[in-house]
Amino acid sequence: MKPRDRRASRWDAHRRSRRAELTDAAIAAIRAHGAGVGMDDVAAQAATSKTVVYRHFTDRTQLYVAVCARVAEHLLGQVRAAMDAATGPRGKAAAGIEAYLRLIEHDPEVYRFVVHRAPAAGPVTDLVSLIGDEAAEIIAEQLRRVGLDPAPAVPWGHGVVGLVRAAADNWIARPAGMTRTQLATHITDLAWAGLSGVVAPQKEDK
Known part of the structure; x- marks a missing residue:
């Protein structure tokens, strides 16, 4: 060539x-x-x-993809750093959730653009899907660590991110005096009630 x-x-x-x-x-x-x-x-x-x-x-789709990739790179870096600094599976889950909420609190219009303004046509990778993939990898790693089949990690990871997104969207529209940390704690309590039974030994559920 x-x-x-x-x-x-x-x-x-x-x-x-x-x-x-x-x-x-x-x-x-x-x-x-x-x-x-x-x-x-x-x-x-x-x-x-x-x-x-x-x-x-x-077109706008190409611009959306570029912005989404930049935001995802930043957010994933923040999520990974927060989870690496936390201890225990539950602590890591809480840290990751709060890092996601921090983006919304500090950059609400950018969040709305990458999550709610996705082009109607064209195969694009949106922010929530990228975060869901990251969550699935983390859950799969934990499942392997305790000797369990990692196959359910994908639906569980995307399910947890969907839960966080829905709660976060409601919070940004109707905050009702709730702080980011309080919301992160409430979401973690709900998500961990399900995850703790399948991705962590009982002694780490606390």
Whole structure:
């Protein structure tokens, strides 16, 4: 195969860099204008034209995927760090749940964009699915550790994330004076009541 011209490779790096800059601008525009942000808002935030934005993102779906990937990378890093710092299966579950809620509390419009503004058409990987996959991996690891079949980890992981999302969506719409930590504790109590019987020895249920 003929090697690519170095100039073409340089343009690849430039395009990746420019897409990253425009993704950052999109996130800033979402924070400023809300989850219903338009391409005009993104272009204005990036101090460029909408034509330039469309040169790198052919439609809103491509922009959504880029923003979702950036948010997911950040959130997954926060979830993993919080769980690594916690002790015991229940403590790790609580830490992961609170890390998810922290994103919502600190960046509500970005959360609404990646969770509730997904394009109606096109196969995209949304934030909740990515977090569900991560939860499934953690549950599967725990199941193997106690000598159990890891097969149920996928529905359990996505089920737990669905529980967290539903409770979080209600909280962001109707907080009713409940703090993030209080909500995390309530969700953990409910989720762990089911998980503790299947992913951890009885002595770790406390």
